[in-house]
Amino acid sequence: xxxxxxxxxxxxxLVIWGVTSSQEAAAKEKILHSFSPGxxxxxxxxxxxxxxxxxxxxxxxxxxxxxxxxxDRTFTKLHVxxxxxxxxxxxxxxxxxxxxxxxxxxxxxxxxNAGTVFSLAxxxxxxxxxxxxxxxxxxxxxxxxxxxxxDETTxxxxxxxxxxxxxxxxxxxxxxxxxxxxxxxxxxxxxxxxDGCGSVTQLQPGPKAGTLVGATTSGGSHNAGxxxxxxESGDTWSEAPIYNFKGGSDGGEPFDLTAAHDGKxxxxxxxxxxSGFGTVxxxxxxxxxxxxxxxxxxxxxxxxxxxxxxxLDSNSGSLYGTTLxxxxxxxxxxxxxxxxxxxxxxxxxxxxxxxxxxxxxVSRPFIDPVTGILYGTTLxxxxxxxxxxxxxx
Numbered sequence: 001x002x003x004x005x006x007x008x009x010x011x012x013x014l015v016i017w018g019v020t021s022s023q024e025a026a027a028k029e030k031i032l033h034s035f036s037p038g039x040x041x042x043x044x045x046x047x048x049x050x051x052x053x054x055x056x057x058x059x060x061x062x063x064x065x066x067x068x069x070x071x072d073r074t075f076t077k078l079h080v081x082x083x084x085x086x087x088x089x090x091x092x093x094x095x096x097x098x099x100x101x102x103x104x105x106x107x108x109x110x111x112x113n114a115g116t117v118f119s120l121a122x123x124x125x126x127x128x129x130x131x132x133x134x135x136x137x138x139x140x141x142x143x144x145x146x147x148x149x150x151d152e153t154t155x156x157x158x159x160x161x162x163x164x165x166x167x168x169x170x171x172x173x174x175x176x177x178x179x180x181x182x183x184x185x186x187x188x189x190x191x192x193x194x195d196g197c198g199s200v201t202q203l204q205p206g207p208k209a210g211t212l213v214g215a216t217t218s219g220g221s222h223n224a225g226x227x228x229x230x231x232e233s234g235d236t237w238s239e240a241p242i243y244n245f246k247g248g249s250d251g252g253e254p255f256d257l258t259a260a261h262d263g264k265x266x267x268x269x270x271x272x273x274x275s276g277f278g279t280v281x282x283x284x285x286x287x288x289x290x291x292x293x294x295x296x297x298x299x300x301x302x303x304x305x306x307x308x309x310x311x312l313d314s315n316s317g318s319l320y321g322t323t324l325x326x327x328x329x330x331x332x333x334x335x336x337x338x339x340x341x342x343x344x345x346x347x348x349x350x351x352x353x354x355x356x357x358x359x360x361x362v363s364r365p366f367i368d369p370v371t372g373i374l375y376g377t378t379l380x381x382x383x384x385x386x387x388x389x390x391x392x393x
Contacts, residue, residue: 039059133184227242280319
């Protein structure tokens with residue numbers, strides 16, 4: 001398929017379009033919970049209207065949990081995975097805010113040990129856990145690692161499986177609710193060529209109705225990953241690769257995406273950029289085409305390296321993200337990108353400093369839409385295991 005995206009000439013002029021800064025803000029970090037040894041809260045937490053946090057953690061011994069951390073500091077395991085109902089939840093949770101129902105995926109477990117899609121809903125004073133779909137590897141995919149996207153209008157859940165499918169390169173799927181049951185439909189099989197292979201990023205709404213934008217970490221013309229667009233027509237979906245990463249100054253291995261109301265899509269690549277330590281990029285729709293621009297190239301060291309999470313504050317237009325490594329202690333950072341007068345400037349909000357402060361923030365932070373406070377997790381570095389943190393910019 002022919003690409004409809006063009007590379008902006010500003011990639012080589014990075015110092016003009018997007019400027020990185022070593023400035024560190026006077027942000028305040030607070031540890032909200034430290035997990036037990038061998039517990040890894042990979043996905044970012046979700047917040048309800050009462051200020052309670054919900055998330056998932058996987059274990060080195062055991063299958064993982066869904067947790068609740070209340071505003072009064074009470075920590076509760078809402079569900080403990082047992083294998084047949086799923087195992088190793090990596091992505092975190094997506095919330096139906098109207099009904100406080102949570103949806104997620106597990107990488108393993110289920111009827112075929114290829115992963116599951118699940119829901120968790122309040123049931124009186126308790127919670128009800130339901131498996132909505134069991135993956136079957138070559139049939140519909142396996143290893144679903146990406147956060148689900150929920151269509152607020154239809155309630156449909158869209159997601160990707162990293163592996164499996166007809167070509168063993170993963171799939172895109174949708175679940176739609178009909179009464180009390182859910183219908184699963186595979187809408188695309190990645191082939192591993194120009195269309196990419198291995199999607200671990202959350203799908204984002206495209207600039208037009210009936211379109212989705214996503215990414216693959218490998219495949220494409222240079223095997224450095226792709227950005228793709230899915231378009232719905234009737235009951236069928238078509239896929240078009242819209243950018244192929246080269247793995248050089250433009251970045252490689254895209255790991256997370258976020259979308260703005262004006263159709264722009266932002267993302268991070270784990271590697272590549274001017275110094276090879278990863279990038280933040282922007283995709284801008286313009287007259288039926290799209291321009292790709294690098295807006296931040298990480299320098300490693302105190303500047304941070306290997307970004308794996310990015311989120312947009314729709315109120316301020318600022319981007320908040322995480323780097324897995326780098327920072328003043330080498331244990332990762334939380335950063336902010338602000339766009340003023342045509343220039344992006346980066347500020348490091350927090351440098352993780354190892355035990356008990358945390359090590360290795362992987363996923364993007366959750367941004368409270370009212371207060372602007374950030375909530376996130378680290379894989380390790382707490383008193384025992386990973387942590388849930390709060391940062392007030």
